[in-house]
Amino acid sequence: MRLLAVENWKGEHLGYFEELAEEHGVEVEYRRLWRGDSLDGALEEFELLVFLGGPMSVNDEGEYPYLAEEKRVIRQAVAENKPVLGICLGAQLIASALGARVYPGEVKELGWYRLLLTEAGAGDSVFSALPKEHEVFQWHGETFELPRGAVLLAGSELYPNQAFRVGRSYALQYHLEVTLGMIEDWVRSEPEVRERVLEDAESRVERLNRLAEVFFTRWLKLAGL
Numbered sequence: 001m002r003l004l005a006v007e008n009w010k011g012e013h014l015g016y017f018e019e020l021a022e023e024h025g026v027e028v029e030y031r032r033l034w035r036g037d038s039l040d041g042a043l044e045e046f047e048l049l050v051f052l053g054g055p056m057s058v059n060d061e062g063e064y065p066y067l068a069e070e071k072r073v074i075r076q077a078v079a080e081n082k083p084v085l086g087i088c089l090g091a092q093l094i095a096s097a098l099g100a101r102v103y104p105g106e107v108k109e110l111g112w113y114r115l116l117l118t119e120a121g122a123g124d125s126v127f128s129a130l131p132k133e134h135e136v137f138q139w140h141g142e143t144f145e146l147p148r149g150a151v152l153l154a155g156s157e158l159y160p161n162q163a164f165r166v167g168r169s170y171a172l173q174y175h176l177e178v179t180l181g182m183i184e185d186w187v188r189s190e191p192e193v194r195e196r197v198l199e200d201a202e203s204r205v206e207r208l209n210r211l212a213e214v215f216f217t218r219w220l221k222l223a224g225l
Contacts, residue, residue, distance in 0.1 A: 001025070001026050001027070001047045001048065001220075001223070001224075001225055002026070002027045002028075002029065002045065002046045002047055002048070003021055003026050003027065003028050003029070003046060003047070003048040003049075003050060004029055004030075004031060004042055004045070004046040004048065004049050004050070005018070005028060005029070005030045005031070005050045005052060006030075006031050006033060006039065006042075006049065006050065006051045006052060006070060006090070007030055007031065007032045007033065007034065007052050008033055008034060008051075008052055008053065008054030008056070008064075008066075008067075008070075008089055008090075009034050009052075009053065009054035009055060009056070010032075010034060010035075011182070011185055011186070012052045012053040012054050012088075012089075013030070013052065013182075014028065014050065014052070014177055015175075015177035015178050015179045015182055016176075016177050016178070016179055016209050016212050017050070017176075017177040017212065017216055020212065020213055020216045020217070021216075024217070024220055024225060026048070026220065026225070029046070033064075033066040033069075033070070034054075034066075038066075038069070039066075039069050039070065039073050042073055043073060043076060043077060043080070043082065047082070047083070047223065047224075048082075048083050048084075048085070048220075048223055049073070049074075049077055049082065049083070049084045049085070050084075050085045050086075050087070050090070051070060051074065051084070051085070051086045051087070051089075051090030051093050051094070052087055052088075052089070052090050053087055053088035053089045053090060053139070053140075053175070054088075054089040055189075056089070057092075057102070057104075057142055058071075058089065058092045058093050058095075058096045058102045058142075059096075059102060067093065070093050070097075071093060071096060071097035072097075074086075074093060074094055074097040074098075075097045075098065077169070078094070078097070078098065078166055078167060078169050081167045081168055082168070082169075083168040083169060083219070083222065083223035084168075084169035084170075085169070085170050085171075085172070085219065086169075086170070086171040086172065087172050087175060087176075087177060088139065088140055088172070088173060088174070088175060089140075090171070091144070091163075091164075091171035091172050091173050092142060092143075092144050092171075092173075094147070094166070094169065094171040095144035095145065095146070095147055095150075095164075095171060096144070098147030098148070098149075098150070098166065099147055099148060100144055100145045100146060100147040100148075100150075101144065101145045102142055102143070102144045102145075103142060103143065103144075104141060104142050104143075105140075105141055105142060105143045105158070105159060106158075107158060108140065108141040109138035109139070109140055109141075109156065109158055109159065109174075110138065110139055110190055110193045110197065111137070111138060111139075111193055111196055111197040112135050112136070112137060112138075112197070112204060113135070113136060113138045113156050113157070113158070113174075114133060114134075114135055114156065114157065115133070115134055115135070115136045115154050115155070115156055115162060115163075115174065116132065116133050116154060116155060116156070117130065117131075117132045117133070117153065117154050118152050118153055118154060118155065120151050120152060120153060121152070121153035121154050121163070124151070124153055124165060125218065125222055126165075126170065126215060126218040126219050126222055127153050127154065127163070127215075129214045129215075129218050130211060130214055130215065131211075134211060135204065135207065135208070136174040136175070136176065136208065136211070137174060137175045137176075137178050137183065137204075137208060138156070138173070138174045138175070139175060139186060140173060140174075143159050143161060143173070144161055144173075145161065146161055146164055147164075147166065149166060150164040150165065150166050150171075151164060151165045151166070152164050153165055153170075156174075159173065161173070162174060168222055168223060170219060176208060176211055176212040176215055176216075177212060178205065178208065179205065180201055180202055180205045183197065183198070183201060183205070184198070184201075
């Protein structure tokens, strides 16, 4: 099985998910759109598509034309019921591609926040393996409405729409994939939250890794691995 990781920004990569993919015998390839790569052949060559994060808005197609290309590929992949995973900006891209509004939130979620599964999430074939309440890493300032036909799986105190499913595709507003190194890199752009975000970060990342393994393994199983 082959997985395409679509990178929108340098430093926003698969993180721990890449290690998990390799452990499951999944071949990983990156297309780095910020560097000029294209998505030609993505739907034909790969069984799994993962759309990663980035600091831009999904509405910034004028500045980042590749966002429109991503939305086109996402729409077609979802129509074909191909397994797609969207993380942070990637989740917003799925929402936008399927016709939902993506817009700035009232406050940024930067750091560690409690996530609560919905009733549908607790019964979902992937999310049901996760604790009903758990801590995740957030790094976003925008949010989204749910696309038509989407199933809401999880929410937070600040943003009720944190995860949804459409067919075999999942959209996560938060980051399960981050490593400690990624977090240390990201906080350089937000020094005012550095101390809070890095408090007990090593043990928090270890707990997050366990959640990531549960989620990713279940998603691969759903995809047919």
